Amino acid sequence: MSMVRIGTGAGFQGDRIGPAVDLAERGALDFLVFECLAERTIALAQQARLADPSAGFDPLLERRMRAVLPACARNGTRIVTNMGAANPRAAAERTRAVVRELGLTLSVAAVTGDDVLDRIGECTLTETGAPARALGARLISANAYIGVSGIVEALEAGADIVICGRASDPALFLAPLVYRFGWAMVDWERLGRGTLVGHLLECSAQITGGYFADPGVKDVPGLAEVGFPLAEVSEDGNAVITKLPGTGGLVSRATCTEQLLYEIHDPARYLQPDVVADFSRVELEEIGPDRVRVTGGSGHTSTGQLKVSVGYRDGWRGEGQISYAGANCVARGRLAADLVRQRLSDLGDRILELRADLIGLDAVGLGGTAQPSEVRLRVAARCADQEAAQRVGEEVESLYLCGPAGGGGVSRAQREIIAVASTLLPAASVTVQSALSETLGA
Amino acid sequence: MKLHEIAHARTGDKGDVSNISVIAYRPEDWPRIVDALTPDRVAAHMGGVAAEDVTRYVLPQLHALNFVIRGALKGGVTRSLALDAHGKCLASVLLDLEL
Numbered sequence: 001m002s003m004v005r006i007g008t009g010a011g012f013q014g015d016r017i018g019p020a021v022d023l024a025e026r027g028a029l030d031f032l033v034f035e036c037l038a039e040r041t042i043a044l045a046q047q048a049r050l051a052d053p054s055a056g057f058d059p060l061l062e063r064r065m066r067a068v069l070p071a072c073a074r075n076g077t078r079i080v081t082n083m084g085a086a087n088p089r090a091a092a093e094r095t096r097a098v099v100r101e102l103g104l105t106l107s108v109a110a111v112t113g114d115d116v117l118d119r120i121g122e123c124t125l126t127e128t129g130a131p132a133r134a135l136g137a138r139l140i141s142a143n144a145y146i147g148v149s150g151i152v153e154a155l156e157a158g159a160d161i162v163i164c165g166r167a168s169d170p171a172l173f174l175a176p177l178v179y180r181f182g183w184a185m186v187d188w189e190r191l192g193r194g195t196l197v198g199h200l201l202e203c204s205a206q207i208t209g210g211y212f213a214d215p216g217v218k219d220v221p222g223l224a225e226v227g228f229p230l231a232e233v234s235e236d237g238n239a240v241i242t243k244l245p246g247t248g249g250l251v252s253r254a255t256c257t258e259q260l261l262y263e264i265h266d267p268a269r270y271l272q273p274d275v276v277a278d279f280s281r282v283e284l285e286e287i288g289p290d291r292v293r294v295t296g297g298s299g300h301t302s303t304g305q306l307k308v309s310v311g312y313r314d315g316w317r318g319e320g321q322i323s324y325a326g327a328n329c330v331a332r333g334r335l336a337a338d339l340v341r342q343r344l345s346d347l348g349d350r351i352l353e354l355r356a357d358l359i360g361l362d363a364v365g366l367g368g369t370a371q372p373s374e375v376r377l378r379v380a381a382r383c384a385d386q387e388a389a390q391r392v393g394e395e396v397e398s399l400y401l402c403g404p405a406g407g408g409g410v411s412r413a414q415r416e417i418i419a420v421a422s423t424l425l426p427a428a429s430v431t432v433q434s435a436l437s438e439t440l441g442a
Numbered sequence: 443m444k445l446h447e448i449a450h451a452r453t454g455d456k457g458d459v460s461n462i463s464v465i466a467y468r469p470e471d472w473p474r475i476v477d478a479l480t481p482d483r484v485a486a487h488m489g490g491v492a493a494e495d496v497t498r499y500v501l502p503q504l505h506a507l508n509f510v511i512r513g514a515l516k517g518g519v520t521r522s523l524a525l526d527a528h529g530k531c532l533a534s535v536l537l538d539l540e541l
Binding site for chain 2: 039040127211212214217218254257258259260261262263264265266267280281282283284314317353354355357359363364365366378380381382417418419420422
């Protein structure tokens with residue numbers, strides 16, 4: 001096998017489904033990868049599983065599978081995904097049911113072992129410097145970012161669909177390359193290059209023109225029908241990033257450079273479970289329309305440590321918003337913010353942190369001196385309890401009658417805060433397994 | 443002249459750390475960008491950011507800089523009360539920098 005074609009079916013939990021179907025139908029792909037797990041998603045999924053032992057996987061799993069499986073089966077495209085979230089086995093079960101309903105013959109494997117909640121009590125949390133056990137009953141979940149081993153094992157066992165939970169995002173793409181090319185797990189250069197391919201692809205449209213357009217400066221053609229990316233990967237790990245003909249968007253040196261550095265700290269040391277990838281000497285070359293050749297990736301010996309994402313309950317969050325427009329709107333917005341602060345003061349230390357912004361003036365940028373034609377007050381607070389969080393929205397809503405002139409369009413919300421901290425575990429203390437049969441490990 | 447005229451940028455987030463890439467459109471503007479965008483200058487522009495919390499990485503072959511800003515996200519996406527908890531808007535804020 002001289003080349004592997006691997007594409008992205010999703011870059012986050014809520015991603016668009018149509019472009020994945022297009023890739024499944026027309027991509028002539030060997031592998032289609034769905035990356036659907038963000039930092040906090042797995043803690044939320046763990047809560048869902050606690051409430052219902054058959055839940056805790058991606059809510060869109062069934063929709064995505066129904067949409068792409070017929071074409072994947074027809075074209076021999078195998079699927080790798082982390083849609084298992086907190087419950088890969090239940091996700092595999094549900095997927096098998098979809099496969100049967102569609103009248104297809106596809107084998108499904110679950111990869112487990114990332115759940116390390118039972119062994120992180122003494123581990124120090126990077127953010128607080130305290131051991132995880134100090135969180136007591138607030139601790140919800142601990143999942144290690146596992147590498148390629150379980151996925152490779154499942155592919156070797158013949159799985160058409162591999163479903164895992166918390167794996168490192170690039171590992172979802174690296175694993176099929178390791179499997180197909182037979183790369184040694186000490187071939188740091190190839191592992192680094194495969195990680196680079198995964199990193200470039202893992203956010204779907206972010207490399208094909210999404211998160212990029214800036215009208216008049218960086219225009220993107222056909223963004224409404226943006227295609228998802230695919231890579232043509234050679235045995236040496238170098239690759240061409242492209243997208244399907246007839247799709248919208250664009251693959252250029254500029255889109256690839258932005259994505260290369262997305263969520264990267266030191267480009268020479270991108271820490272992964274199986275390798276320390278080195279992107280510092282990567283070269284990007286436009287070799288045709290929507291075709292960029294990627295070379296120069298490298299890697300170094302892995303650290304032997306796995307990052308662990310620790311989810312914990314961190315109080316409640318209450319929020320309210322109200323708009324002011326026209327003459328003197330900024331002053332009325334500021335008065336409204338002062339009133340809410342005063343009216344919440346009886347809650348004392350049940351309000352742990354509070355911020356008030358004027359959207360349109362200083363909420364997401366640095367603020368300015370120009371008078372906007374409208375502003376929207378947003379008050380958000382982290383509270384010790386649900387009742388206090390509810391009061392935040394109530395005090396914003398009551399500004400209708402008891403606040404400054406001309407406030408309109410109130411919205412309010414509250415939710416429990418699931419925060420995420422991180423720690424490290426020796427890789428040797430984490431055992432990853434894959435289960436292909438429906439009965440194994442059930 | 444604003445940085446926006448000669449460079450593009452993208453923000454990423456991990457925990458409480460924001461990274462902003464800044465990339466020259468044209469090779470001839472690259473030296474000017476490297477000279478102007480010191481960590482001090484970036485920290486001063488971003489407001490409320492200390493210079494020692496900004497680390498700059500240089501990728502000359504891509505005409506790209508990568509700024510890593512620690513503590514930029516008020517506790518990170520899962521805890522922050524900020525409207526844009528990811529800091530997705532920060533790259534465009536940086537492009538407003540006057541050269």
